[in-house]
Amino acid sequence: MPEPLTTHTGVAAPLLRDNIDTDAIIPSREMKTTGKTGLAEGLFAGWRYLAPGTRDPDPSFVLNQPAYAGATILLGGSNFGCGSSREHAVWALAEFGIRAVIATSFAPIFFGNCVRNGICPAVLPPEAVAEIAAAAEAGSQVSLDVEAGTVSLADGRTWSFSLEAEARAMLTEGLDAIDLTLKLRDRIAAFHARDRAERPWIYLEEQA
Amino acid sequence: MTGARWRRRWRRRLAEPRTLFAKLWDQHRVADLPGGAALIAIDRIFLHERTGAAALGGLKAAGRSVADPARVFCVMDHIVDTRPGRDDRTLMPGGQAFITETRAAAREAGLTLFDVTDPDQGIVHVVSPELGIVLPGATLVAPDSHTCTQGALGALAWGIGSSEAEHAMATGTLRVATPRTMRVTYTGKLGRGVTPKDMILALIARHEAGGGKGHVVEFAGEAVTALDMEGRMTLCNMATEFAAMTGVIAPDEATFDYLAGRRYAPRGAAWDRAVAHWRTLATDPGASFDAELEIDAAALEPMVSWGTSPEHSVAISGAVPGDAGDRPLAYMGLRPGEALAGLPIDAAFIGSCTNSRLSDLRRAAALLTGRRVAPGVKALCVPGSSAVKRAAEAEGLDKVFTEAGFEWRESGCSMCFYAGGESFPAGSRVVSSTNRNFEGRQGPGIRTHVASPETVVASAIAGRIADPRAIGEGADA
Numbered sequence: 001m002p003e004p005l006t007t008h009t010g011v012a013a014p015l016l017r018d019n020i021d022t023d024a025i026i027p028s029r030e031m032k033t034t035g036k037t038g039l040a041e042g043l044f045a046g047w048r049y050l051a052p053g054t055r056d057p058d059p060s061f062v063l064n065q066p067a068y069a070g071a072t073i074l075l076g077g078s079n080f081g082c083g084s085s086r087e088h089a090v091w092a093l094a095e096f097g098i099r100a101v102i103a104t105s106f107a108p109i110f111f112g113n114c115v116r117n118g119i120c121p122a123v124l125p126p127e128a129v130a131e132i133a134a135a136a137e138a139g140s141q142v143s144l145d146v147e148a149g150t151v152s153l154a155d156g157r158t159w160s161f162s163l164e165a166e167a168r169a170m171l172t173e174g175l176d177a178i179d180l181t182l183k184l185r186d187r188i189a190a191f192h193a194r195d196r197a198e199r200p201w202i203y204l205e206e207q208a
Numbered sequence: 209m210t211g212a213r214w215r216r217r218w219r220r221r222l223a224e225p226r227t228l229f230a231k232l233w234d235q236h237r238v239a240d241l242p243g244g245a246a247l248i249a250i251d252r253i254f255l256h257e258r259t260g261a262a263a264l265g266g267l268k269a270a271g272r273s274v275a276d277p278a279r280v281f282c283v284m285d286h287i288v289d290t291r292p293g294r295d296d297r298t299l300m301p302g303g304q305a306f307i308t309e310t311r312a313a314a315r316e317a318g319l320t321l322f323d324v325t326d327p328d329q330g331i332v333h334v335v336s337p338e339l340g341i342v343l344p345g346a347t348l349v350a351p352d353s354h355t356c357t358q359g360a361l362g363a364l365a366w367g368i369g370s371s372e373a374e375h376a377m378a379t380g381t382l383r384v385a386t387p388r389t390m391r392v393t394y395t396g397k398l399g400r401g402v403t404p405k406d407m408i409l410a411l412i413a414r415h416e417a418g419g420g421k422g423h424v425v426e427f428a429g430e431a432v433t434a435l436d437m438e439g440r441m442t443l444c445n446m447a448t449e450f451a452a453m454t455g456v457i458a459p460d461e462a463t464f465d466y467l468a469g470r471r472y473a474p475r476g477a478a479w480d481r482a483v484a485h486w487r488t489l490a491t492d493p494g495a496s497f498d499a500e501l502e503i504d505a506a507a508l509e510p511m512v513s514w515g516t517s518p519e520h521s522v523a524i525s526g527a528v529p530g531d532a533g534d535r536p537l538a539y540m541g542l543r544p545g546e547a548l549a550g551l552p553i554d555a556a557f558i559g560s561c562t563n564s565r566l567s568d569l570r571r572a573a574a575l576l577t578g579r580r581v582a583p584g585v586k587a588l589c590v591p592g593s594s595a596v597k598r599a600a601e602a603e604g605l606d607k608v609f610t611e612a613g614f615e616w617r618e619s620g621c622s623m624c625f626y627a628g629g630e631s632f633p634a635g636s637r638v639v640s641s642t643n644r645n646f647e648g649r650q651g652p653g654i655r656t657h658v659a660s661p662e663t664v665v666a667s668a669i670a671g672r673i674a675d676p677r678a679i680g681e682g683a684d685a
Contacts, residue, residue, distance in 0.1 A: 023649050024646065024648070033302065034265065034305060034310070035262065036266070036370070046648045046652065082449075164385050165244075165245075166243050181247060182379060201478045201482045
């Protein structure tokens with residue numbers, strides 16, 4: 001279960017491209033085991049290393065640059081995390097130490113995967129992301145307040161982002177969604193009793 | 209809200225015209241959650257070997273079990289070998305463990321498993337409709353982004369991550385923020401040689417890969433209802449490439465005819481009752497959507513991608529845009545203004561959950577009959593399921609492909625993506641009936657052009673990107 005994320009301040013690395021896909025975040029060839037760990041090394045492998053399969057850092061890639069050493073926030077463009085639903089992309093980011101991604105929009109599955117793994121996906125307009133990126137390039141750290149829904153810089157500039165109540169609670173309280181849902185066990189049972197009468201063909205064991 | 213108030217509101221809501229999505233949503237709403245989310249009942253869950261072991265392992269590690277194993281299915285498709293005579297061994301290093309661990313976990317959990325050599329094995333989104341596992345009005349989720357394919361049957365089917373797969377299995381529900389709705393209406397009739405693949409690529413090219421913005425997109429209009437079920441699956445398949453939560457098409461007689469008699473579809477009196485219910489699953493006249501788009505299907509041409517996102521697509525008579533960014537062009541080895549048609553290719557691939565069903569193979573084979581793949585072009589055809597493969601072989605389509613110079617494979621996701629195993633020769637330019645042209649998707653440095661199966665075949669024959677309509681004008685016309 002992820003650690004609660006209420007506020008966070010850290011180095012933000014700008015990766016201002018649109019449509020950064022989950023194949024780029026974690027290439028399929030880097031998903032080597034059936035587990036959820038051991039993925040940080042493969043994060044952005046196609047961009048981070050000079051040649052496929054090697055681990056020689058490409059100095060031109062943002063996360064390899066000394067200014068962004070220890071980055072915990074990523075800045076992205078539109079439709080961040082598009083493509084494959086692989087949660088490995090988010091597990092790799094989390095294992096690498098990323099706690100938030102600030103982008104102009106997110107692909108829906110990736111957004112949900114972030115929330116379930118303690119990474120805050122914050123949507124801000126392009127101008128705001130550009131300003132934050134410029135500040136990050138100038139050496140400013142970036143702060144996030146998940147409860148308040150704000151991103152701010154040391155000089156006081158602040159932007160608001162919206163997060164649905166459920167997503168916010170998941171992040172700030174590190175809630176386990178399954179536990180929450182199992183509290184509604186009776187409602188689920190009542191639904192099934194009603195639905196079974198209405199749509200019996202959905203319940204496969206009855207057809208055997 | 210009190211019970212009485214809630215009931216009044218509910219009755220008002222039922223009296224209002226509703227979208228197909230609203231009907232599916234309301235049918236499955238177990239409880240309302242804070243902030244506009246809802247607990248949604250999940251009717252079907254599908255796993256595959258790439259992430260199945262992780263989800264089932266996670267569940268087990270947390271001391272939980274699958275709530276209703278009869279409604280959870282698992283298939284081997286993602287990394288299973290597609291070469292003849294396959295077994296658990298994979299070309300992907302370490303791939304075998306994904307198969308054996310998923311198999312063991314699926315058996316232990318009591319799921320229905322379509323194993324490597326099972327006659328029902330195939331790509332999850334081909335197998336599920338084929339067996340009638342997905343049904344109109346059902347909710348179906350899978351840890352696979354292309355689950356939206358199955359919206360073609362009038363189901364609310366969408367891709368999720370592993371954590372949500374665990375949640376769905378443990379509780380039979382998912383906690384979902386209410387999505388916004390969009391309708392994309394394709395007016396008019398498709399021209400000859402223009403396919404559902406071209407319809408969806410045109411939408412994404414015109415409105416960008418992020419254009420669907422998490423909406424549930426209903427595909428409607430004359431050109432959509434005219435499609436057969438497999439064409440509708442191709443259209444819905446790439447809703448995820450449009451950043452939609454999913455795509456959906458209202459079920460109709462074509463849907464019911466397709467499903468009748470399939471293994472997991474209802475039978476007898478239950479079938480009649482189900483069809484009566486399914487007939488109510490259409491958007492009511494006057495229902496409103498959060499967004500509406502319209503596309504003139506009659507004006508569409510075969511499409512082909514030039515860059516590294518599906519939004520980087522143009523009509524086959526077109527050229528790389530003048531304002532294309534440096535990065536995709538550098539990766540693809542192209543220049544602004546360069547024509548797509550005529551670009552020499554190294555490989556041609558027919559397969560994937562987008563375009564590997566029997567009708568895809570039939571149309572491809574019709575163009576290929578009596579022709580040959582250009583010298584030096586590696587060409588593969590990978591049927592979408594073992595059933596598709598058998599049906600194609602019964603019609604002799606395999607001979608058409610192999611005599612033309614295509615390899616004919618066992619079913620699976622194959623080279624739609626590169627998992628460390630099989631790929632094309634380094635730096636290859638590939639015309640592919642798949643859905644993603646991302647950097648490195650089919651292998652490091654591989655340059656993918658996504659297109660319809662017809663365009664793949666026409667290009668394989670020409671040895672360069674080619675308009676399939678030009679072939680049709682030849683001897684077959």
